[in-house]
Each structure stands twice: as C-alpha cells, then as structure tokens.
Amino acid sequence: MHRPHTILSCAVSLDGRIDDTGPERLRLSNDADFAEIDELRATCDAILVGAGTLRADDPRLLVRSPALRERRRAQGRTEHLLKAVVTRTGDVDPAARLFSTGDAGAVVYSSRAGAETARRRLADLPSPHPPAEAVDAGDPPTATAILADLAERGVRRLLVEGGGHIHTLFLTSGLVDELRVAVAPFFVGQQDAPRFVLPGSYPHDPAAPMCLLEARALGDVAVLRYRLGEEDPE
Template sequence: MDRPYVHINVAATADGKIDTFERKGAAISSARDKERVDRLRAEADAVMVGGRTLRDEDPKLTVKSKILRAERMARGLTENPTKVGVASRLDLKPDSNFLTAGPARIFLFTTPQTDETQRSMLRSLNAEVYTLGAERVDLIAALRVLKENGINRLMVEGGAALNFELMRLGLVDELTIYVAPMIFGGEKAPTTAAGPGLVRSEAVSLKLARVESWDDGGVVLQYKVEMLK
C-alpha cells in the first residue's frame, strides 16, 4: 500500500458535534479520554490536522506523558510523532504551538495559494513544505509522501472537513469516537465529518470493532472502515 495505515480519532457530543457553534475548540474529552488520545499519539508515526484546526486551535500535537515519550525513545523512535498540517493557504505564526512545541519533525501540505513570505518563514523553522494540488491539497499524494518518509501509522485529529475528505477518498482504515455525555446542538457546529456530504448509496460503511462504556459517562466506539470496492 502506498499510504500509511490511517486512524481518525474524534471526540464528539451525543449529537455528533466536535465543537460548539463558536468554533473555539470546546473541551469534549474527559481526563481519561485525554490519556487514551495521548497513548494513540505515542503509537503513531505522525499526527495530522486540517487547516482550520491549525488556525483556530493551534494544537501542540506532542505526546504529553513523559513516560510515553521515554517509551518511544526506548523503541528507537523520536520523542514525538511527526506533525502534519493540511491547508489550502497556510498562515501560521512563527511562535505558534504547532511550529514551536517539540521536538518534532513537521510536514505541511499546501497549494500555490500559500505565499512566498510564509514559505520562507516555515523553511527557516525547518518545516518541510509540499505543494500538492491547485485549489485544495491532493490528499492521495500527501499520504504517498508521508509513506515515502517512513510514516507507516498516521493518526488524524480532525477537523470535520479533513475527516470527511479522507473517508470519501477511501483513505481511512479506522475511526475511533469518544462520545461524551453532552449535547451542543447548533446547525453551524462542526460534526465528525463535514464537506459536501454523500448520498445514501455512497455512505462510508463502518464495521463496529469495539465498544467501551466508561464511568465518566462517555462511550468509546471503535470502527474499522470498510474499504471501497
């Protein structure tokens, strides 16, 4: 396969929202879920997010637990997984968490819409910038580049547009959703998968692999994505 194994992880409310209508990166995960996500990151070769998540949440994407970082290094891996951002037009600040928290290798996939000033700033910070696609990033090509660079296991941490597009293209192997016991509502609040949507006959088909019900009221749903024929 010329792409990594791709695992999307999401924290959603019982009504499927992954943020409120305010889009400020609302807290949804419980303390236990944060630990689960940290373990998933520690097991991944790279962690990917979409451009709006990068801009609005400015995530660090590093492994929080010292023990898990030490275990990675004992396995001969880097302290943190590679960080990957996907944005049609990059507009990152040099002091952003995404660029500065680490140490971690950084890949950015973008289009010709990202200007030269931004590109040279990113290069000066050792970020590896790839221009793939005209209007939007060619995700098939991006995953190929990751595989060529030794990324065998990719964790995707949203948001909704990136999740949808990866699933629509048949590039996802596994989906885990922590369903928190809360409702956000709001037509404009993002859900697990957004984009233009699919008609019923083209729905992405999932196979339930595991369910866990937690004391904090949350439920973890782990699905395998059935591959397109």
C-alpha cells in the same frame, strides 16, 4: 498504493458537533479518554490536522506522558510525532505552538501556490526550532498525495485529528483504515457549531457500512471503534 495505516480519531457531542461557538475549546471527553488518545499517539509516527484546527486551538500535538515518551526513545524513535498541517492557502502562523514544540519537525501540505506562501511564512520561524517544510499536495490538496509523501518519509502509522474539513477529506477518500469516535453525553445544539463531517460522497454509506470493532464506556463517554478497510487494525 503503499501508504501509512491511517487512524482517524475524534470526540463529538451526541448531535455530531466537535466544538461549540464559544471562544474556549469545548471539552468533549474526559481524562480517561485523553490518556487513551495519548497512548494512541505514542503508537503512531505522524499526526495530522487542518489549518482551521491550527488557528482555532493552537495545538502542540505532543505525546504528553513522560513514560510514553521514554518508551518511544527506547524504541529508537523521536519522543514526539511528525506533525502535518493541511491548508489550501498556506497561510500558517509561524508563531503557532505546533512549529515550536516537539522533536520530529512539521510538514505543511498545500497547493503549489499555497506551498510557496507557507515557505515564506515558515522562513519567519524563530531559531532554534524543529525543522518544518511545505509540500505541494495538489490543488486542492488530496489525501492520496499527502499519504504518498508521508510514506516516503517513513511514516507507517498516521493519526488524523481533525477538524471537520479534514475528517471529510480523508473519509470520502476511502483511505482511512480505522475510525475512533468518543461520544460525549450531551448535545451542543448550536446551528453554527462545527460538525464532525461535512456533506460528501462517502464509501461507507448504508449499502456499505463500516465494521464495528468495539463499543465501551469510559465513564460517561462512549468509545466506538470501526474498521473501514479490509484488514483488521494493527
């Protein structure tokens, strides 16, 4: 299947949590790691999150560095990435910052009924705004359908940034090429804190482990990069 080179990136605590249960977003990384993630974003064509991340964090999903945005312009690309959201229900907030920022537009992937709901919700976007549309990606949405649609849009490199349901969807699909994990030097220790991944059938189990490409320190944060596919990451 022709599909984008897919990179999954996440920051976790030592006990595998991607946030705590408090009202504010837990900082699991440091400035050096944030800068590397910005550089990684700048090399990609699209960035994808789940509706849970959209509701909890209201992210903008932008390339932050002016120099990186200028580099993208010099390459004939948009300053920012195409933004993708996956939702079962299609109940997205048109006031979310993801839809009002950037210059490459957004796509909402949902079921057929969810896509209809999302289209009605996106009709309430304030004007002017970047283009946004909704796509039927199966019931429930599948990574295969999402990647096929992104490929048709010219996306060659996709960055997946969570949350746990989305990590699980893509990692169990076997369609992730590279995994980048930043590990914070502490435990969250809360039973109800969101996890990096959920239970599922993963292709990379003890009998078929991933290939560790890199392990290094960024201050107190450990950065691990794994190859999941057969080819080396670009």
